[in-house]
Amino acid sequence: MGRFLHRETHTVHRVGWLRAAVLGANDGLVSTASLIVGVAAAGSGRGEILVAGLAGLVAGAMSMAAGEYVSVSSQADAEKADLARETAELATTPDAELEELTGIYMQRGLDRTLAEQVARQLTANDALAAHARDELGITDMASARPVQAALVSAATFATGAAVPLLIAALTPVAAILPVIAFSTLIGLAVLGGLGAQAGGAPLLAGTVRVTFWGALAMAATAAVGALFGANVG
Numbered sequence: 001m002g003r004f005l006h007r008e009t010h011t012v013h014r015v016g017w018l019r020a021a022v023l024g025a026n027d028g029l030v031s032t033a034s035l036i037v038g039v040a041a042a043g044s045g046r047g048e049i050l051v052a053g054l055a056g057l058v059a060g061a062m063s064m065a066a067g068e069y070v071s072v073s074s075q076a077d078a079e080k081a082d083l084a085r086e087t088a089e090l091a092t093t094p095d096a097e098l099e100e101l102t103g104i105y106m107q108r109g110l111d112r113t114l115a116e117q118v119a120r121q122l123t124a125n126d127a128l129a130a131h132a133r134d135e136l137g138i139t140d141m142a143s144a145r146p147v148q149a150a151l152v153s154a155a156t157f158a159t160g161a162a163v164p165l166l167i168a169a170l171t172p173v174a175a176i177l178p179v180i181a182f183s184t185l186i187g188l189a190v191l192g193g194l195g196a197q198a199g200g201a202p203l204l205a206g207t208v209r210v211t212f213w214g215a216l217a218m219a220a221t222a223a224v225g226a227l228f229g230a231n232v233g
């Protein structure tokens with residue numbers, strides 16, 4: 001293991017968190033802005049628009065938190081079960097496990113002698129860590145934190161959702177629809193660029209993709225709002 005590996009996983013984690021934060025903010029921004037645009041297109045007053053936007057913020061943040069909690073927990077459970085099985089196998093059939101590890105290093109290009117040497121030394125050092133990393137692909141055995149992941153998702157979603165809500169509260173009612181639509185597209189372009197940079201993807205493609213889907217979402221809710229507003233209201 002040692003210092004080198006630790007630093008490497010650290011970078012991966014930071015990029016992972018940044019991407020998750022950008023995605024959460026992106027979701028909050030698109031869904032709340034679309035909700036507000038839809039309600040505004042139906043000809044509603046500021047009170048109705050703000051209630052709808054606030055309800056959307058809370059509902060979305062809770063749903064993100066629940067989804068993230070469930071997904072991270074079940075991943076942690078699966079990893080825990082894998083490690084428990086591996087621990088039992090190491091205790092009951094150590095020879096087969098050593099042979100298994102040797103085979104893995106041979107598959108990665110080492111010759112039989114060297115592979116066996118590496119497998120022996122890593123087994124002597126920390127057998128479970130070696131099997132977790134090279135057989136199961138688990139690099140950080142204490143990585144999953146469901147509650148923390150849930151809180152981060154909810155917080156980033158709420159941050160993204162707060163922007164159109166705040167704008168709706170401060171803009172003259174008649175201008176809410178175009179102002180929200182325009183500012184959301186700008187916000188999405190910025191987030192799209194950030195997300196592309198965090199994930200190492202091309203900047204322009206990431207920006208265009210995110211902005212396109214945001215525009216489509218707002219156009220859809222505006223159409224629904226205008227249609228129902230005319231017929232029901």
Ligand SMILES: [Zn+2]
Nearest residue numbers: 097100131135
């Ligand atoms: Zn194993």
